[in-house]
Amino acid sequence: MTRILGIDPGSQRTGIGIIDVGADGRLQHVYHAAINVLGNEDFHQRLKQIFDEISSVVDMYAPAEVAIERVFMARNPDSALKLGQARGAAICAVVNKGLGLSEYAAKEVKQAVVGGGAADKAQVQHMVGVLLNIPGKLQADAADALAIALTHAHTRSSVERLGIPRTAWRRRR
Numbered sequence: 001m002t003r004i005l006g007i008d009p010g011s012q013r014t015g016i017g018i019i020d021v022g023a024d025g026r027l028q029h030v031y032h033a034a035i036n037v038l039g040n041e042d043f044h045q046r047l048k049q050i051f052d053e054i055s056s057v058v059d060m061y062a063p064a065e066v067a068i069e070r071v072f073m074a075r076n077p078d079s080a081l082k083l084g085q086a087r088g089a090a091i092c093a094v095v096n097k098g099l100g101l102s103e104y105a106a107k108e109v110k111q112a113v114v115g116g117g118a119a120d121k122a123q124v125q126h127m128v129g130v131l132l133n134i135p136g137k138l139q140a141d142a143a144d145a146l147a148i149a150l151t152h153a154h155t156r157s158s159v160e161r162l163g164i165p166r167t168a169w170r171r172r173r
Contacts, residue, residue: 001021001023002020002021003019003021003030003063003065004021004063004066004067004149004152005017005018005057005061005065005066005094005149006019006066006067006068006151007067007068007094007145007148008142008144008147009069009083011043011079011085011086012036012037012038013034013037013038013141014034014054015032015034015035015139015140015142015143015144015145016031016032016035016054016145017143017144017145017146017148017149018032018149019132019146019149019150027131027132028132029133029134031061032138032139032142033142034140034142035049035053037050043085047085047088051089051090051092052093054090054093055093058093059097063099065099065152066100066101066102067102067103067151068094068101068103068148069087069103069104069105069106069109069144070106071083072106104148104151104152108151109144109148110124110147112150112151112155113131113147113151114127121143121144124143124144125137125143128143128147131150132150
């Protein structure tokens with residue numbers, strides 16, 4: 001079994017999702033949650049909360065691999081900056097625990113989980129539930145984090161089969 005932590009960074013809510021991948025490729029849901037940092041008025045405290053909670057999850061669940069969503073360019077520069085800072089707090093928490101991480105663009109995640117890069121949040125939530133056999137509606141940020149973990153699981157499997165680095169077959173922008 002390989003345990004994968006997926007992280008969907010956000011300045012208001014950061015999604016985290018953990019799956020196990022068997023040697024035969026079977027996927028199993030382990031844990032998911034959304035870190036809600038809206039209770040902290042001070043943005044610095046939000047970043048600390050993201051760092052602390054991801055650190056605790058890594059300690060508790062001991063993932064072997066970590067995947068995070070790559071930042072997209074937002075229309076609002078202030079929002080993009082805050083998202084980048086939240087992402088940085090998450091990355092620091094993971095790297096501080098001695099883990100490396102892989103990054104995936106939102107379109108890559110949607111393509112891997114739903115089959116199309118233009119899928120909406122509801123489609124991602126539904127497919128994550130189906131793929132991991134999770135009944136009921138998932139919280140959007142937690143579903144996105146699980147989708148990132150699923151994308152990493154599918155990608156690492158393809159890389160192993162192809163025997164070439166992921167960067168060699170990714171489409172250039």
